Amino acid sequence: MYWFISDTHLGHANIIKYCNRPFNSLKEMDETIIRNINERVDENDVLFMNGDFCFKKSSEASNAPQNSFDYYRNQIKCKNIIFIKGNHDKNNSTKTIIESIVIEHGGKRIFMTHRPNYAKKEFHYNFCGHVHGKYGKFQKLDGRSYIVDLSVENWDYMPININEIEQAFSIWVKEGMKKVC
Numbered sequence: 001m002y003w004f005i006s007d008t009h010l011g012h013a014n015i016i017k018y019c020n021r022p023f024n025s026l027k028e029m030d031e032t033i034i035r036n037i038n039e040r041v042d043e044n045d046v047l048f049m050n051g052d053f054c055f056k057k058s059s060e061a062s063n064a065p066q067n068s069f070d071y072y073r074n075q076i077k078c079k080n081i082i083f084i085k086g087n088h089d090k091n092n093s094t095k096t097i098i099e100s101i102v103i104e105h106g107g108k109r110i111f112m113t114h115r116p117n118y119a120k121k122e123f124h125y126n127f128c129g130h131v132h133g134k135y136g137k138f139q140k141l142d143g144r145s146y147i148v149d150l151s152v153e154n155w156d157y158m159p160i161n162i163n164e165i166e167q168a169f170s171i172w173v174k175e176g177m178k179k180v181c
Contacts, residue, residue, distance in 0.1 A: 001041075001045045001046075001161055002045070002046050002047075002048070002105060002161060002162065003040065003041045003045055003046065003047045003048065003078075003159040003160065003161055004048045004127060004150050004159060004160055004161070004162075004165070005037070005048070005049060005150060005152060005155075005158070005159040005160070006049070006050035006052065006114070006127075006128070006130070006149075006150035006152065007052045007086070007129045007130065007132055007150075007151040007152055007153070008033050008049070008052065008054065008152055009052055009055060010029075010030050010055065010068070011026070011030065011054045011055035011056075011068045011071075011072065012026075012054070013026040015029075016029060018132075019132045019153055029157075033152065033157050033158075034072070034075050034076060036156075036157055036158035036159070037078070037158070037159055038075075038077050039158075040158055040159055041077075041078045042077075042078070043078060044078075045078055046078075046080045047076075047080065048081075048082050048084065048101075048103075048127075049081055049082065049083045050112055050114055050127060050128065050150050051084050051085060051086020051114030051115075051129045051130065052087065052114070052129060053072070053073075053086070054068050054069055054094075055068065056068065069095075082098070083096035083098065084096065084098050084099070084101060084113065084114060085098060086114040086129060087114065087130065100113035101113075102123070106162040106163075106166065108124045109124060110123060110124070110126070110127055111125070111127070112126075112127040113126070113127075114128065114130050116128040116130060116131060116135075116147045119141055119145070120145075121142050121144075124144065124145060125145075125165075127148050127150055128147055128150065129149065129150050129151045131149055131151060132151045133149060133151050136149070136172075136178075137149055137155075137172065138168075138172050138177070140177060148169075
């Protein structure tokens with residue numbers, strides 16, 4: 001199965017305040033997000049991490065190596081993670097060269113990139129992150145193209161699959177494409 005997630009910001013204490021995340025501590029946030037990933041994504045599934053995986057150095061991860069990427073990556077049981085570079089990933093040793101990727105899944109051509117301002121109208125879906133739910137789960141780009149915000153704030157801090165995206169999208173369309181989904 002294929003899974004999608006963005007903006008986990010593991011090890012980033014201030015993201016709780018910046019994005020009004022429902023956690024009392026960095027430790028609680030990190031443990032919840034990692035548990036949610038491990039409960040949904042099997043070892044041999046594929047997880048697309050659409051940017052901003054972790055903070056360079058975690059203040060609460062005292063046993064983390066010099067760079068916390070390995071510390072967090074090693075806690076996720078999925079072997080197949082495709083990292084797409086986010087704006088916070090340039091200094092955290094994610095070491096991905098992928099800034100965007102095109103996939104075909106669920107009968108749809110999907111463009112994936114971290115920032116929604118790079119979305120492309122020629123794709124049905126543009127899977128993005130970066131905005132942390134600011135516009136809701138979906139945003140209309142034009143008559144046939146939509147942005148899907150994969151930020152964890154939109155999806156209960158867990159990865160989602162294409163069927164869940166399609167179901168939420170159908171509800172959004174039926175409700176008149178209102179911001180809140």
